[in-house]
Each structure stands twice: as structure tokens, then as C-alpha cells.
Amino acid sequence: MxxxxxxxxxxxxxxxxxxxxxxxxERLEEIKRGEAFQCHRTIDYTHWRNRKKRxxxxxxxxxxxxxxxxxxxxTNTIMQLAERLAGVDFSGLDPKKEAYESWxxxxxxxxxxxxxxxxxxxxxxxxTLC
Numbered sequence: 356m357x358x359x360x361x362x363x364x365x366x367x368x369x370x371x372x373x374x375x376x377x378x379x380x381e382r383l384e385e386i387k388r389g390e391a392f393q394c395h396r397t398i399d400y401t402h403w404r405n406r407k408k409r410x411x412x413x414x415x416x417x418x419x420x421x422x423x424x425x426x427x428x429x430t431n432t433i434m435q436l437a438e439r440l441a442g443v444d445f446s447g448l449d450p451k452k453e454a455y456e457s458w459x460x461x462x463x464x465x466x467x468x469x470x471x472x473x474x475x476x477x478x479x480x481x482x483t484l485c
Contacts, residue, residue, distance in 0.1 A: 356433075357443050362419030362454045363396055369419050369453050373464025383465060387424070387458065391433035392417045422449035427458050 362369040367376040378386075386392050397415040416433060424430050425445055430438070437443035455461045 356414060357416055357421075357437060357445075359394055359415045359418035360447055361449060361451065362417075362422065363394065366394075366417065366419035366454070367465075368417065368423050368455055368461060370455055370464075373455070373461060374467045376465060377468075378465050380462060380466070383462060386420065387429070387431075389431060391431060392420050394418065418448060419454040421445060422454035423456075423458060423461055426456060429458070 366372060367378060394415045394417045397413060421430075421434060424434065425448055430445075434443075434445065438445065455464060
């Protein structure tokens with residue numbers, strides 16, 4: 356459940372990926388405040404309606420999210436239980452610092468458009484139209 360140490364190449368919590376996902380702030384808060392958040396690569400989408408089968412054969416928690424939560428000192432319930440009851444050590448998460456450095460950085464990245472900030476793209480569109 357805690358084997359992943361690095362965010363996937365297409366993890367929404369990996370630097371440079373928030374702009375592609377653009378998750379709504381409300382959804383990001385749901386994820387942050389949730390008890391756990393499974394890595395999308397370990398979900399069995401063919402069994403989406405069956406919660407137990409949806410977890411797949413080898414469910415893993417999202418390393419990108421865990422890294423950000425650790426940096427902010429706001430670990431989720433499953434991380435707290437794993438630390439206290441099973442002695443799981445999360446200090447080895449994200450060794451190459453590929454996940455966002457803070458929750459504020461996650462929110463900022465998900466609010467930006469792909470390829471730059473909203474203001475620059477708006478300015479370019481206006482110049483093209485003139």
C-alpha cells in the first residue's frame with residue numbers, strides 16, 4: 356500500500372502536471388482532507404462500480420500527494436495510521452523532489468493554464484485579434 360516512493364510521470368501532484376489536470380479547488384480540498392488517496396495507476400477502472408474490486412490487486416497510495424502532505428505537515432488518516440500502527444517511515448518519499456513543494460504550489464499549478472499563466476495567454480490572444 357505504501358510501496359510507491361516517487362510520483363508517477365502523469366501524477367496530478369508532480370511538478371508541471373497541475374496545469375494539465377486543472378482540478379477544481381473543491382476537488383483538491385476533497386483529496387487533501389480525504390482519509391486516503393489511491394494512485395490512479397493502481398485502480399482497476401473495469402470494476403469502477405464495485406468499490407472493493409476497483410482497488411485492484413495491489414492498491415498503492417499516491418506518492419505525489421503523500422510527499423506534498425508530508426512537506427506541509429498535514430498527513431492524511433491512512434498515513435498517520437501507517438506511521439503509528441505499522442511503523443511506516445515516509446522519509447524516503449519523493450527523493451528527487453518531483454512533487455510540488457507545498458499545498459499552495461499545488462493550488463497555484465492547478466489554477467494555471469497549460470503553457471503559462473492566464474494573463475500572458477489572454478494578452479497574446481488580444482494581440483492576435485488586433
